[in-house]
Amino acid sequence: MAVAEQAHKVTNTDKASAVPPPAPRKPDSPVMSAVPESAAPELAPDPGKYETIGDVTATDPVLTVRDCNVYYGDNHALQHVNLDVGRNQVVALIGPSGCGKSTFIRCLNRMNDTIDTARVTGELKLHGEDINSRETDVVLLRARVGMVFQKPNPFPKTIYENVAYGPRLHGLASNRAELDEIVHGSLQRAGLWDEVKDRLDDAGTGLSGGQQQRLCIARTIAVNPEVILMDEPCSALDPIATAKIEDLIDELAQNYAIAIVTHSMQQAARVSQRTAYFHLGKLIEVDQTDKVFTNPSHKLTEDYVTGRFG
Amino acid sequence: MSDQPDMNEFSARSPDTLERVRVGLAARYRRERRFRMYGLMSTCLGLLFVLFLFVSIISNGYTAFWQTQVRLEIDFDAQLIDPDGTGDAKIIGSANFDKLVRTAVGQLFPEVTDRRGRRSLNRLMSAGAGFELREMTLADPALIGTRQTLWLPADDEVDMLIKGYIDRDVPEGSRRIKDQQILWVDALIADERIERQFNTDFFRLGDSREPELAGIGGAIKGSFFMLVVTIALSFPLGVAAAVYLEEFAPKNRWVDVLEVNINNLAAVPSIVFGLLGLAVFINFFGLPRSAPLVGGLVLTLMTLPTIIIASRAAIKSVPPSVRQAALGVGASQMQTVFHHVIPLAMPGMLTGAIIGMARALGESAPLLMIGMIAFIVEVPGTPLEPSTALPVQIYLWADSPERAFVERTSAAIMVLLAFLLVMNGAAIWMRKRFERRW
Amino acid sequence: MQLSTLLLILIAMAVISFMLGRRRSIAVAGGYGSIRKLHSLPKYYGYYVAIWCGLPGVLLILLWLSVSESLIMSQVIASLPSELRELPESQLGLVVNDIKNLAAGQFINEQRGADVAVAAELYSSLQASARWILSGLMIAVGLVGSAYAWTRLQPRLRARNQVEGIIKVGLILASTVAILTTVGILLSVLFEAVRFFQKVPFTDFLFGLTWSPQTALRADQVGSSGAFGAIPLFAGTLLISAIAMVVAMPIGLMTAIFLSEYASSRVRAWVKPILEILAGVPTVVYGYFAALTVGPLLGDIGALLGLNVASESALGAGLVMGIMIIPFVSSLSDDVINAVPQAMRDGSYGLGATQSETIKHVILPAALPGIVGGGLLAVSRAIGETMIVVMAAGLAANLTANPLEAVTTVTVQIVTLLVGDQEFDSAKTLAAFALGLVLFIVTLLLNVVALQVVRKYREQYE
Numbered sequence A: 001m002a003v004a005e006q007a008h009k010v011t012n013t014d015k016a017s018a019v020p021p022p023a024p025r026k027p028d029s030p031v032m033s034a035v036p037e038s039a040a041p042e043l044a045p046d047p048g049k050y051e052t053i054g055d056v057t058a059t060d061p062v063l064t065v066r067d068c069n070v071y072y073g074d075n076h077a078l079q080h081v082n083l084d085v086g087r088n089q090v091v092a093l094i095g096p097s098g099c100g101k102s103t104f105i106r107c108l109n110r111m112n113d114t115i116d117t118a119r120v121t122g123e124l125k126l127h128g129e130d131i132n133s134r135e136t137d138v139v140l141l142r143a144r145v146g147m148v149f150q151k152p153n154p155f156p157k158t159i160y161e162n163v164a165y166g167p168r169l170h171g172l173a174s175n176r177a178e179l180d181e182i183v184h185g186s187l188q189r190a191g192l193w194d195e196v197k198d199r200l201d202d203a204g205t206g207l208s209g210g211q212q213q214r215l216c217i218a219r220t221i222a223v224n225p226e227v228i229l230m231d232e233p234c235s236a237l238d239p240i241a242t243a244k245i246e247d248l249i250d251e252l253a254q255n256y257a258i259a260i261v262t263h264s265m266q267q268a269a270r271v272s273q274r275t276a277y278f279h280l281g282k283l284i285e286v287d288q289t290d291k292v293f294t295n296p297s298h299k300l301t302e303d304y305v306t307g308r309f310g
Numbered sequence B: 001m002s003d004q005p006d007m008n009e010f011s012a013r014s015p016d017t018l019e020r021v022r023v024g025l026a027a028r029y030r031r032e033r034r035f036r037m038y039g040l041m042s043t044c045l046g047l048l049f050v051l052f053l054f055v056s057i058i059s060n061g062y063t064a065f066w067q068t069q070v071r072l073e074i075d076f077d078a079q080l081i082d083p084d085g086t087g088d089a090k091i092i093g094s095a096n097f098d099k100l101v102r103t104a105v106g107q108l109f110p111e112v113t114d115r116r117g118r119r120s121l122n123r124l125m126s127a128g129a130g131f132e133l134r135e136m137t138l139a140d141p142a143l144i145g146t147r148q149t150l151w152l153p154a155d156d157e158v159d160m161l162i163k164g165y166i167d168r169d170v171p172e173g174s175r176r177i178k179d180q181q182i183l184w185v186d187a188l189i190a191d192e193r194i195e196r197q198f199n200t201d202f203f204r205l206g207d208s209r210e211p212e213l214a215g216i217g218g219a220i221k222g223s224f225f226m227l228v229v230t231i232a233l234s235f236p237l238g239v240a241a242a243v244y245l246e247e248f249a250p251k252n253r254w255v256d257v258l259e260v261n262i263n264n265l266a267a268v269p270s271i272v273f274g275l276l277g278l279a280v281f282i283n284f285f286g287l288p289r290s291a292p293l294v295g296g297l298v299l300t301l302m303t304l305p306t307i308i309i310a311s312r313a314a315i316k317s318v319p320p321s322v323r324q325a326a327l328g329v330g331a332s333q334m335q336t337v338f339h340h341v342i343p344l345a346m347p348g349m350l351t352g353a354i355i356g357m358a359r360a361l362g363e364s365a366p367l368l369m370i371g372m373i374a375f376i377v378e379v380p381g382t383p384l385e386p387s388t389a390l391p392v393q394i395y396l397w398a399d400s401p402e403r404a405f406v407e408r409t410s411a412a413i414m415v416l417l418a419f420l421l422v423m424n425g426a427a428i429w430m431r432k433r434f435e436r437r438w
Numbered sequence C: 001m002q003l004s005t006l007l008l009i010l011i012a013m014a015v016i017s018f019m020l021g022r023r024r025s026i027a028v029a030g031g032y033g034s035i036r037k038l039h040s041l042p043k044y045y046g047y048y049v050a051i052w053c054g055l056p057g058v059l060l061i062l063l064w065l066s067v068s069e070s071l072i073m074s075q076v077i078a079s080l081p082s083e084l085r086e087l088p089e090s091q092l093g094l095v096v097n098d099i100k101n102l103a104a105g106q107f108i109n110e111q112r113g114a115d116v117a118v119a120a121e122l123y124s125s126l127q128a129s130a131r132w133i134l135s136g137l138m139i140a141v142g143l144v145g146s147a148y149a150w151t152r153l154q155p156r157l158r159a160r161n162q163v164e165g166i167i168k169v170g171l172i173l174a175s176t177v178a179i180l181t182t183v184g185i186l187l188s189v190l191f192e193a194v195r196f197f198q199k200v201p202f203t204d205f206l207f208g209l210t211w212s213p214q215t216a217l218r219a220d221q222v223g224s225s226g227a228f229g230a231i232p233l234f235a236g237t238l239l240i241s242a243i244a245m246v247v248a249m250p251i252g253l254m255t256a257i258f259l260s261e262y263a264s265s266r267v268r269a270w271v272k273p274i275l276e277i278l279a280g281v282p283t284v285v286y287g288y289f290a291a292l293t294v295g296p297l298l299g300d301i302g303a304l305l306g307l308n309v310a311s312e313s314a315l316g317a318g319l320v321m322g323i324m325i326i327p328f329v330s331s332l333s334d335d336v337i338n339a340v341p342q343a344m345r346d347g348s349y350g351l352g353a354t355q356s357e358t359i360k361h362v363i364l365p366a367a368l369p370g371i372v373g374g375g376l377l378a379v380s381r382a383i384g385e386t387m388i389v390v391m392a393a394g395l396a397a398n399l400t401a402n403p404l405e406a407v408t409t410v411t412v413q414i415v416t417l418l419v420g421d422q423e424f425d426s427a428k429t430l431a432a433f434a435l436g437l438v439l440f441i442v443t444l445l446l447n448v449v450a451l452q453v454v455r456k457y458r459e460q461y462e
């Protein structure tokens, strides 16, 4: 406490700033005011514009992304990315660390708004509606594009409240019975129901890592989104928990469009229909998953999937 | 409810979900705006308080830095000061200098002859005018027998009138200064005999019942002695304790108790330290009441936890690699600490010490307990003489009814705040200057 | 000889011992060239000798300081004529004071005749000779000490270890000062409080409904007639603290939320230090502000609304105290809010929560223990705050819950009972210590609980 007020405070003075600033800067105003720059005229088109190998389009696209760029300050972290995600399709995003996978999927539900320095440009559309425009309602957008994070992050509430959180926010249930049903259905689809049905009132943080991650998935699908984004959902889990989540993804793919970031090539091969390979902020190659893994067209992709690199 | 979600549910329910979300949006955004508004209002309220506090104090006090002076022709009458021409300081010192002032004022208004009129005329000048003449004469006996034009302090009521704090339209009965006196003052103004000059006495003198003679010199000196005692004791003790706890202490129950104790002590009300000082230093050890030494001891105990906590933080921030490097070349643990850790942690420890001192400077409650609220006119010469302290002086003056004391209280607060600002500024500067990222 | 001169002499002797010891160590090693034969660097031999010279002297002075006064005084009292010597203790104390004052060259208010003057003479002369004895003794001890150390100087002497051992003892002693302070507070307050409870029953004090310590004086019959029921004080303290918390908690918390969640870093960089000014302003300034500005202001507002607001109302004092606590609450809340991991926020935003929903439903519940802990610390601050209430709250011990009336507090009563003329042993003076005991225990409990809660909370997210 800074305060040994006392002096911790010098005070304020006690204490002026004994506490280091939170690691990622707090959102300036992620929801309402941080308006992404729809255009950055001062940034001349990158001379090193490149061609993504493979077919970036999907037949029944839910998400379409054209010429997406992300800058963190002066760092051009994502460069001219084009990619579609189709209905009932799982797209895996792979690539070496720091290549911009997380950056890319965070664009898709505007989570980059929470980072002060981040600026996103390009044409990102959900069912033809602009994601990245000033007018877009992020609350609505995030209700439609859910997200599961790398580290399980259940709220410090009961299991029930964790799942009920989203539906409550959005007013999806008009009475307790409906809410119960949503919670039940979501937990069931997340494959967690049988494990927690007797302790819905226990703290969500008391579950095991794998259970927590499935709880987070349940929490996401409780809002009934159209797209689910997953950023390395299994990286903190053991193989058994991972297998469960992978089964779950298979299941979910029947209803949702899914974009999943993963470091595991096997996982990408198991769960996805299409795979996109990123490298240093560029989308190098996109294709059917088996094609990417068995017969990649680009040298970099080949190096990566054969484990020579990354 | 065991039915599996069917394939079409997504497409079937999705529009419904969207619709429901959309319906609630407006209200949610309203709540969002309202919440944000509360936050903004609270912050503004806080800022407003700061502004209000400062405006109220500065507007009440800034005039105290000027004092109304009257230009008089003083006749240093040898007959009156030193009739036998001895030049003896004792004789000069006991002369009636007030009479010189009275004579000089009387000469300005020769038409006033009756006793009451003369008396109320004399009341235009401060009792300090005579003092000043005495000091001048003692310093330079050659003045005796000469005639000098001097600026001498006016009475506090005149001062208030000149500064515009007295409403001339108020009926005469409800103000201290009478209509006749106001006429005289106006005459003096017309004669260009009245001027506002920088109030050096305010910084020089000790306390007084007369506002125009009351200064913060004694209080500043008392506070200074106290801070010297406090820093001289609490800094070495605090650093030593922090060094022990961080570098040498074993991890056992006793040290846990020590730690909890220090943290708690930092939050004990300051008045309790005053009780301790009264019971232990004054009643038990028989140290003199009202002495800055005792005040310093009490403030030492009060600031010690603060300094220990800050010093520990500073020591903690020295990376272990430095210690390992020193130990690696064969230094003993003590040498490592004294040659490397303490010098590296010094800026942080000093910052903590300054902040602790700033807190000690503003503290008054414990000083009331040990009798530092006596009415003391002399400026103390040593830490053992009775004295008061700046914040206590403020407390004492705050009770006085005269308008002139309101002004002085606010001015004393401004001086105190200026000291604190400088100290905290120094701490911040030091932190910035020596901040080190390992 | 003055104590300061004595200390200077001692320091000089220690410095000389240091130089001699260093020189000697080089000599016993056989010159500069063979310093490596020594166990420690020559300067440690210097310190070794200096410590042997100075430390006994310092201990001697401390001993003298603590016992000489009472020894001398007992001799002086023994020399007094019997009619003075056999006075009751409290009056004897006055005589002793007179003797001391006279010896110090001050005028004493009441002449007790020649006896006191004689005693003062004796006192002065005893003191003078005691000082001479001390000086001689100290110098002798110093010389003997350094001589002893000098003879022990050998290359094999582990001087550094010995010196370091003594430094370590010093460090340990320094770290026990904090404990001694706590013990000192507890003992001194407890001691006097127990004496108070011998005069006034404990239950009367703790549960009595009337507080009027002044009557005890007038009735000239201590304890039995004065009313020392502290309930009105406790109630007044709680009332004012509650008002302060009602002001400080929401404003401080909302400010912390606004600054950490909404404000841009530019705004934060400006606003935070400005608000911290509030934390650095001495409480006496707040007290003055309350009495000079806020009190009259509330009176005017009350008059406008047709309410009768006492000039020293609980509301005024509580309000200003609340202002004082705002930065305290906001910086503590800021800490705990920042300790909530970003992942928690991301999780909520990712579900489409607005910022206020995230704050209200995720961040605040997660930060609640920390905020509660901070709130408890703030309460303990409010309860122990003295100057604001002394200057802006009344002296009348009204038992009321009406914030527009004047109430008094524990701290106000401690100050009024102990400031000004005080006779020791009167229930009135001792009552202040009993109140101090209550204050100390209550704030201590609050602090222990609060610090524990805050620490638990910290660990949760570390």
Ligand SMILES: Nc1ncnc2c1ncn2[C@@H]1O[C@H](COP(=O)(O)OP(=O)(O)OP(=O)(O)O)[C@@H](O)[C@H]1O
Pocket: A024, A072, A075, A077, A096, A097, A098, A099, A100, A101, A102, A103, A104, A115, A117
């Ligand atoms: N908040 C941020 N501020 C500034 N730069 C960032 C931030 N987040 C990411 N970056 C930068 O953007 C680039 C892409 O980062 P990103 O997190 O998208 O990589 P990634 O592909 O997800 O890597 P990993 O597999 O390790 O998660 C990196 O160079 C990184 O340094």
Ligand SMILES: [Mg+2]
Pocket: A101, A102, A103, A231
């Ligand atoms: Mg990533």
